[in-house]
Amino acid sequence: RKEVEQDPGPFNVPEGATVAFNCTYSNSASQSFFWYRQDCRKEPKLLMSVYSSGNEDGRFTAQLNRASQYISLLIRDSKLSDSATYLCVVNMRGSARQLTFGSGTQLTVLP
Amino acid sequence: SQTIHQWPATLVQPVGSPLSLECTVEGTSNPNLYWYRQAAGRGLQLLFYSVGIGQISSEVPQNLSASRPQDRQFILSSKKLLLSDSGFYLCAWSVLFRGDGYGYTFGSGTRLTVV
Numbered sequence: 001r002k003e004v005e006q007d008p009g010p011f012n013v014p015e016g017a018t019v020a021f022n023c024t025y026s027n028s029a030s031q032s033f034f035w036y037r038q039d040c041r042k043e044p045k046l047l048m049s050v051y052s053s054g055n056e057d058g059r060f061t062a063q064l065n066r067a068s069q070y071i072s073l074l075i076r077d078s079k080l081s082d083s084a085t086y087l088c089v090v091n092m093r094g095s096a097r098q099l100t101f102g103s104g105t106q107l108t109v110l111p
Numbered sequence: 112s113q114t115i116h117q118w119p120a121t122l123v124q125p126v127g128s129p130l131s132l133e134c135t136v137e138g139t140s141n142p143n144l145y146w147y148r149q150a151a152g153r154g155l156q157l158l159f160y161s162v163g164i165g166q167i168s169s170e171v172p173q174n175l176s177a178s179r180p181q182d183r184q185f186i187l188s189s190k191k192l193l194l195s196d197s198g199f200y201l202c203a204w205s206v207l208f209r210g211d212g213y214g215y216t217f218g219s220g221t222r223l224t225v226v
């Protein structure tokens with residue numbers, strides 16, 4: 001089983017749609033969670049951290065379910081500029097050594 | 112401000128040729144540094160990480176090596192490139208995000224094509 005698993009997609013949605021991505025992780029000791037965004041042929045960039053209480057940043061909402069070892073990202077009112085690959089990322093507490101990346105979910109927002 | 116520089120942006124090299132990719136960071140001291148590779152259509156694979164000068168840990172056996180000659184410099188090398196070394200190479204450093212844990216900031220990457 002992969003340490004971090006994501007649905008690879010692709011997700012093709014019309015502008016204005018709401019889309020949700022899911023991610024599961026295998027290590028119950030994991031403590032920090034992030035969503036990164038990677039545009040085509042570019043480096044990944046941090047989109048948002050994920051907190052146990054859930055957090056929202058504009059049109060983006062991230063949720064964490066520790067019991068199910070499950071992370072989600074919801075994008076509301078999709079824009080063309082949201083088209084990218086979204087990476088789920090997990091880190092163990094106090095471990096600056098490395099993060100574990102999912103293979104990414106590809107999103108294309110269509111006009 | 113803290114920045115990370117990586118070069119070159121693109122590189123086309125023949126099989127059997129040597130490789131040297133450089134990464135430098137500014138605005139911090141004693142960072143944890145990482146080299147990742149992303150093959151076409153694939154996820155990120157950790158190649159090496161370093162917690163200090165001269166300290167290198169390798170995550171996967173391969174045709175590559177890494178060195179950290181200075182605190183803020185991380186170099187990825189190969190003596191003889193293979194076709195399978197083609198990919199997108201990313202340097203990164205650990206950043207503590209608002210006390211929530213360590214995330215990464217990535218350099219802009221080097222796209223290597225071995226021909």
